Amino acid sequence: MGETAYDIDYQPDPLTNFRLYSGVRTKRLLAFLLDVVILAILTFMAGAIIFVLGILTLGLGWLLYAILWPVLALVYCAFTLGGPNSATLGMQAMGIEMRQVDGSRMTPALAAVHSILFYASVSILTPFITLICLFTDRKRLLQDLLLGTVVINKT
Numbered sequence: 001m002g003e004t005a006y007d008i009d010y011q012p013d014p015l016t017n018f019r020l021y022s023g024v025r026t027k028r029l030l031a032f033l034l035d036v037v038i039l040a041i042l043t044f045m046a047g048a049i050i051f052v053l054g055i056l057t058l059g060l061g062w063l064l065y066a067i068l069w070p071v072l073a074l075v076y077c078a079f080t081l082g083g084p085n086s087a088t089l090g091m092q093a094m095g096i097e098m099r100q101v102d103g104s105r106m107t108p109a110l111a112a113v114h115s116i117l118f119y120a121s122v123s124i125l126t127p128f129i130t131l132i133c134l135f136t137d138r139k140r141l142l143q144d145l146l147l148g149t150v151v152i153n154k155t
Helices: 024-056 060-081 089-094 108-125 127-134 142-147
Strands: 096-100 149-153
Touching: 024 060, 024 089, 024 096, 024 127, 024 149, 060 108, 089 096, 096 108, 108 127, 108 142, 127 142, 142 149
Parallel strands: none
Antiparallel strands: 096 149
16 A cells, blocks of 8 residues: 555655755744744743752852753753654744754754754854755755754655
8 A cells, every 4th residue: 555644654755855845944033033032031930940940059040041052952952853843943943853864863962963963063164064955956954964853844
């Protein structure tokens, strides 16, 4: 029997189905901006909790401010991108998801490594490294190429 979009285990083939990449570059940028806003709100809320914790610990708790954004970003990406939807909240709003090249969903560990590679590449190689998506056939970034992942439209 042939696979259809209604089959539970159906997974699109990201290597051969190029319609999955229509508009992905723009959607991915907008999803990233939305995720930054979501992370900023979460950081503000956690920052308020750390402020109270700092008062209760006579200032010692305020040391957590140094790791607040990176830890929240890593946890957010690991559990949303590595979750059942294989997409962050911003990606879900834009109708895209991340898959492995073989079509399988992301795992939390792979999503965390993907996030670390993204922030490391942008920090070390400057944000111009994201221009690589203009030259790759499936609109992939450096970390996508290294990890064997693709961002596709939801089917």
